[in-house]
Amino acid sequence: MSKYYVNKFLFQVDRNPDFLKRYAEDPKNFVATWEQSIGPRLNEVEHSTVHGFTDAERKALVEHDFVALFEMGAHFFLxxxxxxxxxxxxxxxENGPLAFQRHFAQRLQHWNGRDYPTVET
Structure with a gap:
């Protein structure tokens, strides 16, 4: 897993309302667009050709599979x-305040008592 690249995606999309909206509405197209044209940007002039998502990472991002991303070592907070x-x-x-956070925790409950995957890059 390219933890750096997955975490860069999570960080950038979360902090850009337009990206977040596009990702929520059409994850497959947005992930492809991000991987091809947004993610490789190092700054306004330079681009990297080194990084890319694995098939498993791409699938988890497209399917909004936060459990798989966690298990692959994506940064928990991002x-x-x-x-x-x-x-x-x-x-x-539907369920009141913190409902999604509780859902997130419940979906990761099988990790109770185990060491979390490392987030080292």
């Missing part, structure tokens, strides 16, 4: 905050 941005409002309407 993973959580991105999906709060997408799911918090609908979950809160």
């Amino acid at each position: 993973n959580l905050t991105l999906f709060i941005g997408i799911y918090d409002e609908p979950y809160m309407k």
